Amino acid sequence: MRKVLIVDDAPEVRRMLERTLSPLASEWEIVLADGARAALERLEQGPYDVVASDMVMPEMDGVQLLSQVKARYPGMVRIAFSGQSAKGYGVQTAGLAHQFLEKPLDVRKLHSIMARSCALHESLADDRLRRVLVGLPRLPSVPAVYQELMQEIHSRDVSLKKIARIISRDLAMVTKILQLVNSAFFGFRTTVSNPEQAVALLGSDAIKALVLTTEVFSAYEGAALPGFSIEELWQHGLAVGTAARTIAKSEQAPQSLVDDAFTAGMLHDVGRLVLAANQAHEYRRMIALGDDRRMPGWQAERDVFGTTHAELGAHLLSLWGVAETVVEAVAFHHRPEASGTDEFTALAAVHVADIWERRQRPQNDAALEEPDAEFLRKTGLSSRVAAWMEMCASA
Numbered sequence: 001m002r003k004v005l006i007v008d009d010a011p012e013v014r015r016m017l018e019r020t021l022s023p024l025a026s027e028w029e030i031v032l033a034d035g036a037r038a039a040l041e042r043l044e045q046g047p048y049d050v051v052a053s054d055m056v057m058p059e060m061d062g063v064q065l066l067s068q069v070k071a072r073y074p075g076m077v078r079i080a081f082s083g084q085s086a087k088g089y090g091v092q093t094a095g096l097a098h099q100f101l102e103k104p105l106d107v108r109k110l111h112s113i114m115a116r117s118c119a120l121h122e123s124l125a126d127d128r129l130r131r132v133l134v135g136l137p138r139l140p141s142v143p144a145v146y147q148e149l150m151q152e153i154h155s156r157d158v159s160l161k162k163i164a165r166i167i168s169r170d171l172a173m174v175t176k177i178l179q180l181v182n183s184a185f186f187g188f189r190t191t192v193s194n195p196e197q198a199v200a201l202l203g204s205d206a207i208k209a210l211v212l213t214t215e216v217f218s219a220y221e222g223a224a225l226p227g228f229s230i231e232e233l234w235q236h237g238l239a240v241g242t243a244a245r246t247i248a249k250s251e252q253a254p255q256s257l258v259d260d261a262f263t264a265g266m267l268h269d270v271g272r273l274v275l276a277a278n279q280a281h282e283y284r285r286m287i288a289l290g291d292d293r294r295m296p297g298w299q300a301e302r303d304v305f306g307t308t309h310a311e312l313g314a315h316l317l318s319l320w321g322v323a324e325t326v327v328e329a330v331a332f333h334h335r336p337e338a339s340g341t342d343e344f345t346a347l348a349a350v351h352v353a354d355i356w357e358r359r360q361r362p363q364n365d366a367a368l369e370e371p372d373a374e375f376l377r378k379t380g381l382s383s384r385v386a387a388w389m390e391m392c393a394s395a
Contacts, residue, residue: 001028004029004052005031006033007036007038007053007054009036011034023107024110024111043072048076049076051066051069051073055081062080066097077121079101080101115340116340117324120324124314128306129315133315136278145166145167145169149167177202177207177214180238203259209262209266212320213266216273233269240354243356243395244264244346244350244352246391246392247349247392248260250391257344260329267330268350268354270309270330271308274309274316275309279305286305296334310333314328314331317330329347329351332351339375341379344379348379351371
């Protein structure tokens with residue numbers, strides 16, 4: 001049984017949480033702590049899968065607590081929650097908490113987040129993935145421009161002008177973003193000629209995705225990849241990101257989810273690039289195996305490497321501090337049922353968009369795959385797939 005530690009210093013809130021969370025008792029051992037110091041003592045006494053903490057507490061607040069939990073127990077899922085008075089904590093917990101919830105806690109949502117986060121963390125902690133990572137001679141580090149961009153985006157006085165100024169210092173980045181913003185993928189009627197205008201039109205989340213994708217692809221430019229096209233992979237990511245965004249918009253999802261769908265779509269195959277660039281011989285063997293046995297590429301990867309590009313890419317993005325909702329979509333885009341989610345998220349959009357886009361191209365393995373029927377049934381989305389694919393085709 002998994003174990004969760006809920007931290008809140010108010011006795012009446014703890015009593016309410018005990019009643020509210022009782023439906024989870026069949027799957028989770030729920031432990032309540034009356035403040036941050038009590039929580040740290042509890043954590044020292046035994047392992048927990050999840051810690052969920054209120055942000056506003058005396059002596060040591062939720063930010064300080066989660067900072068210590070992250071340092072001492074890096075594999076533990078961290079959830080922050082707050083009432084109306086602690087709205088500003090959302091920015092402060094970026095990078096500390098995997099998820100941020102508002103009070104009063106929605107039990108169904110909390111349960112979904114705990115299950116999904118644990119499934120993701122278990123996937124990224126797999127020993128087979130660790131063995132592949134140890135054998136990689138070159139794993140790209142978080143891009144400097146992306147780090148600076150994230151700091152600006154999370155600052156209290158964020159401005160599009162400052163974001164544009166950061167991007168403008170990198171000529172290759174400016175060129176790529178202007179090329180993309182003027183492409184058919186975005187459908188703007190006017191020609192965009194400067195970075196500030198591009199940022200204003202695309203928004204900060206799209207810019208983040210483009211910057212991150214451009215830099216990680218640039219890290220492998222010129223690498224010897226026989227039979228493997230970086231440009232095709234880039235174009236596929238852009239097409240899937242655009243299609244996933246279309247799907248999310250059609251579901252009237254909040255803008256944050258629409259942005260996550262685009263980002264995850266752009267980055268969902270980044271693990272393929274890392275494998276192909278670092279393990280060229282094994283990657284060619286994997287392609288031959290998939291062709292011989294008529295199996296999807298990700299299944300052939302599992303046979304050859306013991307893991308897949310999805311898990312490898314998700315691990316890389318997790319190390320870089322990319323939002324967990326995006327990491328989840330990347331990790332499970334070929335097998336969403338394993339994610340534990342039972343609602344529409346960026347994962348559903350990317351899963352369907354990826355299959356749709358690969359079906360548009362000859363000589364690909366998409367014909368070997370169908371959208372995950374059990375996942376779609378569980379999430380109540382089965383009837384939407386045909387309409388989604390039609391929207392992607394006409395977008």
